[in-house]
Amino acid sequence: MTTIETYDAVIIGGGHNGLVAAAYLGKAGKRVLLLERLDAVGGAAVSAQAFEGVEAWLSRYSYLVSLLPQRIIDDLGLDITLVRRRYSSYTPDPADPTRGLLVDNDDPAATAASFLRIGAADTEFDLFERFSEHCRVLTQALWPTMTAPLLTRSEAKRLVTDAGGAAVWDAMIERPIGEVIARNRQNDVVRGVVLTDALIGTFARATDADLQQNICFLYHLIGGGTGDWDVPVGGMGAVTAELGLAARKAGATLVTGAEVTAVDPAGVVRYRQGGSEIEVRAQWILSNVAPAVLDRLLATGTEVSYGREQLAAGEPSVGVFEARPFGVGSAAAANPNTSREGAQVKVNLLLSRLPKLRDAAVTGEAAFGGTFHINESWSQLDDAYLSAAEGGIPNPLPCEIYCHSLTDPTILSPELRESGAHTLTIFGLQTPARLVTAENNDEMRDKLQAAVLASLNSVLAEPIEDLFMTDAAGRPCIETRTTLDIERAVGMPLGNIFHGGLDWPFAEDDAALNTPAARWGVATAHPRVLLCGSGARRGGAVSGIGGHNAAMALLESE
Structure with a gap:
C-alpha cells in the first residue's frame, strides 16, 4: 500500500452528483480526485448500446430530467438540450382498453373531452386542473430552496402559507396524499393517474402513515417548480458527458476502474485499480455512493447485510441494513430512510415500429409521446401493493412506458430512424426487492419480464413480441433489470433508485443545524465526510443537487 497523493477533496463515485461536486470544487480552486468503480463515469445516468450490433443508445437506468436546476446548468456552462413533451400521459381504461385518458398539455379542450370519454364526471377535469394549480403553489415556493441551506419545517410551511398554500401544505405534507386524491376524484382511472407519481420506485400505499408516498409525490412535482419531465437530447449519457467535461475543465482528476475498498473518516481513502492497492489522503471526503455502501466502506472488514434475508422473511424494509463497525459511527445517521428497498423492474425494448392500440381514437405518436400508464388505476395500484406484500408478482402488473x-x-442510427424503429422503456411498479434473492434472481427476472409484457399486451391490438427487433446474434432486443440486477450493476442497495428512501426537502424544527454540512443537508456522523449523492437530503433523481449542496457546504466550512 502506497500513499501517492494528497487532495483537498476525494469524491467516491462518479455518478452525475459526484461530477457536479467535482466541477464546483475545481472551479473554486480545490484539488479534487474523483474515483469511479466502473470503466466510465456517469453511474446510473448513462446511455448504452444495450443490444449487440444495434445502433440504439438507451438511457439504461435513468431516463428523464426534471430536478436538474437551471442554476447548475448555467454555473457549470453545460451544453445540454432538454426537450419538453407535448403529451403528459395516456392511460387506457383497464375496464375497456378501447378507450383511454389522454392528457394533452397543448389542448385543454381535448383533454377535457378525454375525461368524459372514460366516463369521468363533468367536474373531474376541472378538479384535475385545480389540483395541479394547487400543487404548483407548493412546488414553486419550495423549488428555489433546493439549492440553498435547509429551511426548517416551520420556515418552509410559512413560505408556502405566505404564497396562499396553507391548505395545500396540510394536504401534501401533513396528511397521506391518498386522502386528498380520493376526496376530490371519483373516477378510478383519474385517481390512479395522479397517484402514480407517489409510487414510482417506492413501495407504498396511498394512505400510508409514514408519508413516504407523499415525499415521492413532492419530488416528482417539484422540478423547476412545475414538475415538467424532459427528455435529454442524445440520451442521459449526453448529460453526464457534459458534467464530466465540466469537471475536467475545472481541473478535477477523474479516475475510472477504481474500486474504493475503505474509508477512514480522518481523511484516508483506499482503492484498488488494476492490480494495485492505492491510498490517498484528503481534507474532505465526499460520498456519491449510497449511505449504506458508505457505511460498509467506513466499517472495512465487517459484514454489512443488504437485508434481503429479512425482506424475504416479510420483515419491514426500514432498518434492514445491518453494519457492525468497530467503533465507527453510521454515515447514514442523518436519514433513517436510507435502508428502504427499491420497488421496480426495468425493461428496455427496441421495436420495428410503434404498436397498434386497442383504442382507435388515439394515435401511437400521442399515446407514446408522454408517459403511457398501464393498469395503473387507483384500485389496481393498491391491489398490486397487497399482492407484492404477500410475496407475489402483481397481476396485472402496473407499468409506465x-x-x-x-x-x-438522435438516439437511433439514421437507418433505424428511417425504418420506423422505436425504443420503449418500461417501468414496472410495486415489485419490491423482497421478491428477489440471489438464488431466484434469474427465475424472477423471467417472471417479471413476462408480467410486464402481459400487462402491456392487455392494452394493445397486437402482441408486442411480434415487433421485437433482433440483435447481431438473432436475439430479441429486450433487456430486463430486477432490483438485484440494479444493485449489482450500479451499487444501489436493494435496487433503490433513490439510494434509499427520500426525505423532506426541509429539516425538522428540532434538527441541529449548527454546521455547514447539517445546514446543507449533507452531513454524516463524521465532520469531514459529506454525502454528495442521492442519499443526501434533497438528493434523488438526476438533479445534481446533492453534488451542488455538498460542494457549497465544503466551501462554507473553510
Whole structure:
C-alpha cells in the first residue's frame, strides 16, 4: 500500500452528483480526485448500446430530467438540450382498453373531452386542473430552496402559507396524499393517474402513515417548480458527458476502474485499480455512493447485510441494513430512510415500429409521446401493493412506458430512424426487492419480464413480441433489470433508485443545524465526510443537487 497523493477533496463515485461536486470544487480552486468503480463515469445516468450490433443508445437506468436546476446548468456552462413533451400521459381504461385518458398539455379542450370519454364526471377535469394549480403553489415556493441551506419545517410551511398554500401544505405534507386524491376524484382511472407519481420506485400505499408516498409525490412535482419531465437530447449519457467535461475543465482528476475498498473518516481513502492497492489522503471526503455502501466502506472488514434475508422473511424494509463497525459511527445517521428497498423492474425494448392500440381514437405518436400508464388505476395500484406484500408478482402488473425515440430520434442510427424503429422503456411498479434473492434472481427476472409484457399486451391490438427487433446474434432486443440486477450493476442497495428512501426537502424544527454540512443537508456522523449523492437530503433523481449542496457546504466550512 502506497500513499501517492494528497487532495483537498476525494469524491467516491462518479455518478452525475459526484461530477457536479467535482466541477464546483475545481472551479473554486480545490484539488479534487474523483474515483469511479466502473470503466466510465456517469453511474446510473448513462446511455448504452444495450443490444449487440444495434445502433440504439438507451438511457439504461435513468431516463428523464426534471430536478436538474437551471442554476447548475448555467454555473457549470453545460451544453445540454432538454426537450419538453407535448403529451403528459395516456392511460387506457383497464375496464375497456378501447378507450383511454389522454392528457394533452397543448389542448385543454381535448383533454377535457378525454375525461368524459372514460366516463369521468363533468367536474373531474376541472378538479384535475385545480389540483395541479394547487400543487404548483407548493412546488414553486419550495423549488428555489433546493439549492440553498435547509429551511426548517416551520420556515418552509410559512413560505408556502405566505404564497396562499396553507391548505395545500396540510394536504401534501401533513396528511397521506391518498386522502386528498380520493376526496376530490371519483373516477378510478383519474385517481390512479395522479397517484402514480407517489409510487414510482417506492413501495407504498396511498394512505400510508409514514408519508413516504407523499415525499415521492413532492419530488416528482417539484422540478423547476412545475414538475415538467424532459427528455435529454442524445440520451442521459449526453448529460453526464457534459458534467464530466465540466469537471475536467475545472481541473478535477477523474479516475475510472477504481474500486474504493475503505474509508477512514480522518481523511484516508483506499482503492484498488488494476492490480494495485492505492491510498490517498484528503481534507474532505465526499460520498456519491449510497449511505449504506458508505457505511460498509467506513466499517472495512465487517459484514454489512443488504437485508434481503429479512425482506424475504416479510420483515419491514426500514432498518434492514445491518453494519457492525468497530467503533465507527453510521454515515447514514442523518436519514433513517436510507435502508428502504427499491420497488421496480426495468425493461428496455427496441421495436420495428410503434404498436397498434386497442383504442382507435388515439394515435401511437400521442399515446407514446408522454408517459403511457398501464393498469395503473387507483384500485389496481393498491391491489398490486397487497399482492407484492404477500410475496407475489402483481397481476396485472402496473407499468409506465417512455418512448424516448419519439422525442429524441438522435438516439437511433439514421437507418433505424428511417425504418420506423422505436425504443420503449418500461417501468414496472410495486415489485419490491423482497421478491428477489440471489438464488431466484434469474427465475424472477423471467417472471417479471413476462408480467410486464402481459400487462402491456392487455392494452394493445397486437402482441408486442411480434415487433421485437433482433440483435447481431438473432436475439430479441429486450433487456430486463430486477432490483438485484440494479444493485449489482450500479451499487444501489436493494435496487433503490433513490439510494434509499427520500426525505423532506426541509429539516425538522428540532434538527441541529449548527454546521455547514447539517445546514446543507449533507452531513454524516463524521465532520469531514459529506454525502454528495442521492442519499443526501434533497438528493434523488438526476438533479445534481446533492453534488451542488455538498460542494457549497465544503466551501462554507473553510
